[in-house]
Amino acid sequence: MRDLASEVGMEAASLYNHIKSKEEILNEICFSLANTYSDKMDEVYPSDNTPIEKVKKLIALHIQINSMSSPLATVMNDEWRHLTEPCKSQFLDMRKRYEYLFTEIIQQGVKRGEIKAVDPRIALYTLLSSVRWLQHWYHANRDLDVNDIKENIMEMFLTGLVADQYEWKP
Amino acid sequence: MRDLASEVGMEAASLYNHIKSKEEILNEICFSLANTYSDKMDEVYPSDNTPIEKVKKLIALHIQINSMSSPLATVMNDEWRHLTEPCKSQFLDMRKRYEYLFTEIIQQGVKRGEIKAVDPRIALYTLLSSVRWLQHWYHANRDLDVNDIKENIMEMFLTGLVADQYEWKP
DNA sequence: CCTACCGATCGGTAGG
DNA sequence: CCTACCGATCGGTAGG
Numbered sequence: 001m002r003d004l005a006s007e008v009g010m011e012a013a014s015l016y017n018h019i020k021s022k023e024e025i026l027n028e029i030c031f032s033l034a035n036t037y038s039d040k041m042d043e044v045y046p047s048d049n050t051p052i053e054k055v056k057k058l059i060a061l062h063i064q065i066n067s068m069s070s071p072l073a074t075v076m077n078d079e080w081r082h083l084t085e086p087c088k089s090q091f092l093d094m095r096k097r098y099e100y101l102f103t104e105i106i107q108q109g110v111k112r113g114e115i116k117a118v119d120p121r122i123a124l125y126t127l128l129s130s131v132r133w134l135q136h137w138y139h140a141n142r143d144l145d146v147n148d149i150k151e152n153i154m155e156m157f158l159t160g161l162v163a164d165q166y167e168w169k170p
Numbered sequence: 171m172r173d174l175a176s177e178v179g180m181e182a183a184s185l186y187n188h189i190k191s192k193e194e195i196l197n198e199i200c201f202s203l204a205n206t207y208s209d210k211m212d213e214v215y216p217s218d219n220t221p222i223e224k225v226k227k228l229i230a231l232h233i234q235i236n237s238m239s240s241p242l243a244t245v246m247n248d249e250w251r252h253l254t255e256p257c258k259s260q261f262l263d264m265r266k267r268y269e270y271l272f273t274e275i276i277q278q279g280v281k282r283g284e285i286k287a288v289d290p291r292i293a294l295y296t297l298l299s300s301v302r303w304l305q306h307w308y309h310a311n312r313d314l315d316v317n318d319i320k321e322n323i324m325e326m327f328l329t330g331l332v333a334d335q336y337e338w339k340p
Numbered sequence: 341c342c343t344a345c346c347g348a349t350c351g352g353t354a355g356g
Numbered sequence: 357c358c359t360a361c362c363g364a365t366c367g368g369t370a371g372g
Contacts, residue, residue: 052331052332055331078248109331113333113335113336114332114333114336115331115332115333115336116325116329116330116331116332116333116334118322118325118326118331119314119318119322121311121314122314122318122319122322122323122326123322123326123331125303125304125307126300126301126322126323126326127300128303129299129300129301129302129303129304129307130296130297130299130300131296131299132299132303133295133298133299133302134295134299137295137299141291144289144291144292148289148292149292152288152289152292152293152296153292153296155286155288156288156292156293156296156327156330157326157330157331158330158331158332159286159329159330159332160286160326160327160328160329160330161222161225161279161285161286161288161293161327161328162222162284162285162286162328162329163283163284163285163286164286165283166283166284166285
């Protein structure tokens with residue numbers, strides 16, 4: 001709180017005329033971002049895009065948030081554990097629902113023959129994890145363009161690293 | 171330190187007969203794991219495997235460490251920032267070298283036509299990030315088998331999510 | 341290995 | 357918005 005205060009040019013004690021507690025800030029950040037994700041899911045999930053198009057739209061949002069709102073994303077990703085009840089449970093419920101709908105999308109893709117028969121949970125967590133650390137390495141590699149990153153990551157996930165002509169299987 | 175002490179059944183003060191400082195523990199954990207990664211790289215990099223085989227071997231190590239030694243991996247991944255100089259610089263140098271050799275492997279694969287023309291840094295960070303969070307979701311999904319996870323992740327990265335027969339490009 | 345205790349720091353309050 | 361200050365907690369030391 002002392003650091004925050006000096007950043008905005010006041011004493012720590014004065015912050016408490018603007019906020020109720022340190023945790024109020026944490027709540028604000030976590031739920032603001034969680035709502036952004038939920039809203040996008042509520043828009044994408046029932047749409048008539050193909051499952052692969054849906055996955056692409058959601059991954060694009062993750063890339064966007066983790067590269068643009070990265071300090072907020074860092075707080076949500078690393079500090080949600082310090083939410084107190086009942087907020088913590090509410091937050092986890094939102095996350096659970098988001099992950100459930102995301103696996104549903106993957107599973108629908110598998111059923112329709114668009115997506116390979118991977119384990120949907122493994123696919124989901126691998127996707128989410130990989131874009132999660134954008135916040136950390138993106139700022140150390142500023143010369144990279146967000147759209148380049150987006151296209152490269154999409155390409156990797158959708159068609160893999162192995163070159164089309166190359167016969168890699170033993 | 172109070173928590174650690176009670177976990178091993180002593181008073182916090184007594185811990186200091188076994189260790190020099192809290193930070194000594196952090197150093198121990200960070201460098202023990204960093205050495206494991208470096209050693210594997212020194213073995214794999216100059217070997218006569220194909221670049222893709224090398225990538226597979228390194229990713230397998232990351233999966234192994236992040237699922238088996240997960241508490242140690244969590245400490246290294248999240249707390250290395252609190253290393254003090256000169257240890258911090260030394261740690262970052264090791265990481266930089268590891269990442270450099272890893273991108274070299276990817277770049278060689280691209281040059282040899284085995285790996286698609288992705289940006290090697292983006293590919294690297296996406297690979298590393300995705301397996302990094304194994305520690306967090308693996309224990310919440312205990313029914314998953316480590317080898318299943320390994321195979322699924324490899325498959326995703328190497329040949330992608332899109333089913334072979336499916337024409338997805340617009 | 342424990343008791344007793346230290347200086348620093350933290351989130352936060354009282355009172356103006 | 358500030359000064360002054362609180363109780364709790366933290367890493368660590370002295371001395372046995």
